[in-house]
Amino acid sequence: MSMDVEENKTSRKVEHYVDPTPFNPAVTEEMTPEQERYFQASQWQIMWWKFKRHKLAVWSGVILILFYLCVPFAEVIAPYTANSRDSLHLFAPPQKLHLFDDGKFVGPFVYGMTSEIDMETLQWVFEDNPDQVQPIRYFCRGANYKFWNLFTADFHLFCPAKGGTLFLLGTDRLGRDQLSGLVYGARLSLTVGLIGVTISIVLGLFFGGIAGYFGGILDSAIQRMIEIIRSMPELPLWMALSAALPVTWAPVWIYFGLTIILGLLDWPGLARAVRSKLLSLREEEYAKAAVLMGAKPKRVITRHLLPGFTSHIIASATLSIPSMILGETALSYLNLGLRRPSVSWGVLLNEAQNISVVTIYPWLMAPVIPIIIVVLAFNFLGDGLRDAADPYK
Amino acid sequence: MLYYIIRRILMMVPTLLVISLMTFFIIELPTGDYISNQIAALKATGEQSSIAKLEFQLKEFSLDRPFFERYLIWVGLWPGPHGLDGLIQGNWGWSFEFDKPVDEVVGPTLPLTIVLNFATILFVYIVSFPIGIYSATRQYSWGDYGFTFIGYFGLATPNFLLALILLYLFNQWFGLSVGGLMAPEYIDQPWSFAKAMSVLGHLIVPTIVIGTSGTAAMIRRLRANLLDELHKQYVTTGRAKGLKEGQLLVKYPLRMAINPFIADIGNLIPSLVSGSVIVSVVMSLPTVGPVLLSALQSQDQFLSGFILLFVAVLTLIGMLISDLLLAVLDPRIRLGGRASS
Numbered sequence: 001m002s003m004d005v006e007e008n009k010t011s012r013k014v015e016h017y018v019d020p021t022p023f024n025p026a027v028t029e030e031m032t033p034e035q036e037r038y039f040q041a042s043q044w045q046i047m048w049w050k051f052k053r054h055k056l057a058v059w060s061g062v063i064l065i066l067f068y069l070c071v072p073f074a075e076v077i078a079p080y081t082a083n084s085r086d087s088l089h090l091f092a093p094p095q096k097l098h099l100f101d102d103g104k105f106v107g108p109f110v111y112g113m114t115s116e117i118d119m120e121t122l123q124w125v126f127e128d129n130p131d132q133v134q135p136i137r138y139f140c141r142g143a144n145y146k147f148w149n150l151f152t153a154d155f156h157l158f159c160p161a162k163g164g165t166l167f168l169l170g171t172d173r174l175g176r177d178q179l180s181g182l183v184y185g186a187r188l189s190l191t192v193g194l195i196g197v198t199i200s201i202v203l204g205l206f207f208g209g210i211a212g213y214f215g216g217i218l219d220s221a222i223q224r225m226i227e228i229i230r231s232m233p234e235l236p237l238w239m240a241l242s243a244a245l246p247v248t249w250a251p252v253w254i255y256f257g258l259t260i261i262l263g264l265l266d267w268p269g270l271a272r273a274v275r276s277k278l279l280s281l282r283e284e285e286y287a288k289a290a291v292l293m294g295a296k297p298k299r300v301i302t303r304h305l306l307p308g309f310t311s312h313i314i315a316s317a318t319l320s321i322p323s324m325i326l327g328e329t330a331l332s333y334l335n336l337g338l339r340r341p342s343v344s345w346g347v348l349l350n351e352a353q354n355i356s357v358v359t360i361y362p363w364l365m366a367p368v369i370p371i372i373i374v375v376l377a378f379n380f381l382g383d384g385l386r387d388a389a390d391p392y393k
Numbered sequence: 394m395l396y397y398i399i400r401r402i403l404m405m406v407p408t409l410l411v412i413s414l415m416t417f418f419i420i421e422l423p424t425g426d427y428i429s430n431q432i433a434a435l436k437a438t439g440e441q442s443s444i445a446k447l448e449f450q451l452k453e454f455s456l457d458r459p460f461f462e463r464y465l466i467w468v469g470l471w472p473g474p475h476g477l478d479g480l481i482q483g484n485w486g487w488s489f490e491f492d493k494p495v496d497e498v499v500g501p502t503l504p505l506t507i508v509l510n511f512a513t514i515l516f517v518y519i520v521s522f523p524i525g526i527y528s529a530t531r532q533y534s535w536g537d538y539g540f541t542f543i544g545y546f547g548l549a550t551p552n553f554l555l556a557l558i559l560l561y562l563f564n565q566w567f568g569l570s571v572g573g574l575m576a577p578e579y580i581d582q583p584w585s586f587a588k589a590m591s592v593l594g595h596l597i598v599p600t601i602v603i604g605t606s607g608t609a610a611m612i613r614r615l616r617a618n619l620l621d622e623l624h625k626q627y628v629t630t631g632r633a634k635g636l637k638e639g640q641l642l643v644k645y646p647l648r649m650a651i652n653p654f655i656a657d658i659g660n661l662i663p664s665l666v667s668g669s670v671i672v673s674v675v676m677s678l679p680t681v682g683p684v685l686l687s688a689l690q691s692q693d694q695f696l697s698g699f700i701l702l703f704v705a706v707l708t709l710i711g712m713l714i715s716d717l718l719l720a721v722l723d724p725r726i727r728l729g730g731r732a733s734s
Contacts, residue, residue, distance in 0.1 A: 228411050230660070231712060235667035236685060236704050237419065240697060243689035244422035326551045330671055333553065334686060349554075358561050365561065368554050375549040 047311060050388040057384020060377035067374055070186035075145045079159050079166050079177065082184035082343040084143060086165070086175035088115065092126050094170040094178075094363050101133050109135040112164055123360070134164035170363035172351045178366050181348045185367065188344035190374070192259055192328040193321035199263030200270055201317055207267065208274025209301055213282060219275075226268040234265055238327055242336045251342040258337055262324045273316050277309040284308075311389035319382035322375040329371060345371055397720055397727055405709055412705045413480075417464045420698040426456050427489040427692050454487060454695075467698070480702070486695030490688065495699050499684060503703070506669070506680040509599065510707060513665050516604040517611055517658065524608075525615030525654075530642065532620060540612060547609035552668045556602045556675040563598070599676055603668040607661045615654050622646035652723055659715035662708050670704070 031039070038046065052058060070077055086092075095110040112132025118125045142159030146152055160166030169178035211222040241261045245254055281287060282305060290304045331337030332346025340347060345367040351357070352364040432447050451457055455466050455473050465471030467486065469479020478484045485495040528537045550558075575591040622628070623646050631641045673682030681700045688697035720727040 228408055228415075231408070231663060231708055232412060232415075232705050233663040233666040233670070233708055236670055236701055239670075239685065239689055240416075240419045240701055241422070243692075243697075244419065246423070322549070329551060330553060334671070334674060336686075336689065349557075352557060355560050355564065358557060359564050362561060365554075365557060368558065371551065371554065372546075372549050375551075376545060379545065379549060 043311075047388045051384055054384035054387060056380045057387075060380040060384070063373065063377045064381065067186060067370070067377075068190060070183050071190055074184045074187050075147050075153070076155060077157050078180035078183040079156055080143050080180040081145050082181050083176060083341055084180075086171065086177075088175070089113065089126070089165060089167065089171050090124055090175045091173060091361050092124070092165075092167050092171040092175070093361075095165070095167050096128075097168065101130075106133060107135055109133050109161075110164070110166060110168075132164070134161035134166070136166060137161060169366045170361070172348075172364060178348070178363060181343055182345070182367060182370060184343045185345045185348055186370070188255060188338060188342060189325055189328060189346070189371075192255070192262065192344070193324040193378075195256075195259040196262035196266065196324040197317045197321050199260060200266040200320065201313060203263065203267035204270025204274055205313070208271035209278060211271070212275035212278025213297060213301055213305075215279075222271070222275075226271055229265065229268045234327070235330060237265060238262065238331060239334065239336050242331050251338065254338060255342065258328060258331065259324075262327050266320055266324065269320065270313065270316060273312060274309070277312060278305060281305050281308050311385075315382060315385040315389045318378060318385050321382075322378040325371070325374060325378075329367075394720065394727055398717060401713065401716055401720075405713065408709065409706070412709075413468055413702055414464060416698055416701045416705065417467060420694045420701065421460065421463075423692055426694060428454070428456060430692070467695075480699075485699050488688070488693055488696040490691045490693040490696065495696050498696060499681060499700060499703070502679050502681050502684060505678070506682075506703075507707065509596065509603075509669055509673075509678070509680055510666060510711070512596065512600045513604045513607070513669065514658065514662065514711065516600050517607045517661065517665070520604070521608045521611035521615060522654075525612045526619065526642075526647070528612060528616040529619035529623065529650075532616075537616075544609035544612050547605040550605070552602050552606060553671045553675045555605060556599070556672050559598055559602060560676065595678075599669075599672050599678060602676075603665060603672050606668070607665055610661065611654065611657065614657050615650060618650040618653050619646060622649045652719065655715055655719050655722065659712040659719075662711040662715070666704055666708050666711075 041049075075081070092113060092115070095113065097108050097110060099105065099108060101109065111128040111130055112134055113126045114129045116125050116127075117123070136158050137160070138158050140156055140159045141154045142156045144152055144154045158166075167177050167179070169182065171177055172181075207222050207226075211219040238261060241264075242258055245257045245261075249257070278301075282300075287300060287304055290300050295304070328337055328344060329346035329349065332339075332344055333349045335350060338344050338347050348367045349365070352361075358365060428447050428451050432444055432451075435444050435447070453474060455463060458466070462471060465479075466473035467479050469477055469481035469484070471477075471479075473479070480486075485499075487493075488495050488498045491498050524540055528540050531537055575588060575595055625646070628641065628646055631645060632638075636644075669680060670682035670685060672678070673680040674686055677683065681703065685697055685700040685704075687693075688700065
């Protein structure tokens with residue numbers, strides 16, 4: 001009312017004036033572009049922004065992607081196949097990469113090796129032969145392989161010079177190339193964790209979901225079961241279970257049996273996380289509203305509660321992958337898991353069983369390096385994901 | 394307190410029963426048993442003479458009975474061929490592979506297993522406690538970063554690989570044989586001071602190897618817990634009242650942070666025991682680890698079953714001790730049971 005009167009008064013005194021700039025009624029609480037972007041972004045987008053700020057986790061993710069490239073393309077990346085033997089180069093030491101020969105630039109090459117038997121120790125002794133310069137070939141045709149067991153091919157990313165050798169990480173007791181073994185081994189070692197974690201997530205969601213949503217006797221029974229499983233030492237149980245896998249099984253079945261075993265003992269941790277999250281989420285208003293509107297438990301859990309903690313599950317699953325990779329390695333190392341002709345990092349380490357082998361042929365321990373890198377990377381990635389999982393904090 | 398202890402020990406009984414059932418189920422998983430397999434092998438070669446003896450053994454160890462009956466006989470809750478004669482009565486079963494009672498096979502390895510595991514737990518406590526406090530009170534210092542870095546590597550390196558690497562490095566640098574329980578020259582020698590020192594020296598490396606990942610985890614926990622407490626207002630109040638820094642730390646925040654620390658050690662014990670099994674295999678220490686491995690490979694079911702159960706009991710006892718320690722330190726837990734009942 002008074003506004004009108006005022007306006008009338010002013011209009012009488014001054015000529016009617018209109019400010020041409022558009023008027024924004026929310027001028028006091030205007031958002032900066034960043035804020036606007038933030039408030040309009042979806043939950044997953046915010047998580048991604050938060051995750052990107054964790055530099056270590058991002059780099060770990062990149063490294064892991066590089067490692068996982070070995071899984072589909074192992075045949076192309078490896079210069080040899082995993083089980084091909086070179087009977088002339090048993091226990092050959094790693095060949096060093098050189099760039100210059102006699103002060104002349106040749107590009108990456110290795111010197112050929114001459115081998116001799118030392119009659120005193122009965123060992124092969126290898127020495128570089130500076131006359132033989134063997135440049136590495138790229139995008140070349142080399143050893144034959146069956147790509148994905150489907151068709152024969154011979155294309156490699158890089159291969160030894162024609163008639164030469166290329167053992168960048170040495171060979172084992174049957175003359176098998178270690179580097180190729182590592183590349184092929186990544187296929188099993190890296191996927192064992194993924195499949196195992198999938199099994200463990202399914203079990204964890206199921207038991208944790210039941211315990212958290214229904215409560216009561218079911219809850220305490222499942223809680224007791226979780227406590228008992230968690231109080232048992234994992235490795236002896238894994239050993240016993242994988243010893244129970246029949247030796248006559250095909251390698252593929254042994255592999256799946258192993259992943260199931262690894263997943264079977266891992267779910268209690270996830271189930272606990274799911275349960276405690278469910279307990280807090282089911283008290284939220286929107287969950288109660290859904291129940292009052294007559295939604296069935298299955299719908300409430302999967303449509304209303306699950307999206308609230310998917311991110312947490314992914315984070316804690318990432319953190320439990322390394323323990324599975326290590327579990328497989330330990331079992332294969334002990335001869336209880338995978339066996340040749342399957343190749344995994346644990347199977348390769350199996351060659352380094354006793355101390356005398358390790359001291360004479362230290363390059364047999366090479367699989368240790370990728371294992372440590374992958375486990376570290378998963379740990380950092382998991383840390384980053386866990387921080388990002390709660391973006392509104 | 395006594396009430397709490399009794400209640401806690403009684404709670405272990407059902408757990409033990411479930412664990413023993415699971416263990417028995419697992420060792421029975423492989424198709425057939427040691428003796429049936431041998432009978433089958435003999436039948437295949439057409440040899441009849443020793444089958445009768447094996448069939449007698451089959452009855453003797455009641456391997457021909459149904460699963461639950463065999464389980465109860467094994468535990469000693471059901472009369473077998475010799476009446477009640479199972480684990481509870483002190484009969485640990487028969488090792489087919491060694492053709493000896495299980496207690497004769499495992500007996501000599503048990504003390505070392507227990508000693509090694511408790512030494513490791515002690516190591517984790519002693520090392521992680523001061524480092525955790527240091528890291529928390531001097532957050533973002535060089536020392537803190539250093540320990541965090543080492544800790545990450547400790548967590549990431551699987552202990553048996555660490556054992557392998559250490560074996561190699563010690564051999565390379567010092568020409569020392571680190572594997573085994575003692576230096577080769579003392580084997581079969583009478584006990585002397587030098588021999589005891591050699592055994593002690595050989596136990597240090599495995600203790601460190603097994604304990605590293607646990608220590609790293611504990612340092613991280615204690616650091617996080619203590620940091621949470623250090624930012625609370627009562628610390629500021631204490632400081633404002635002029636309490637000395639060291640006194641302040643020990644009196645309030647440390648007491649709060651130490652609870653989860655001890656509780657977590659209980660959770661850590663299973664993985665420590667796991668570690669001791671595989672590290673013993675790698676470093677050829679005469680604990681139950683190598684025996685378990687060979688028993689599993691030859692399907693020597695009573696032997697592997699007993700060891701699995703023994704290892705589980707060892708963890709349970711470790712967790713019991715950590716729970717009791719917690720009750721001693723924290724009256725809320727000690728009295729909580731009574732207050733609610």
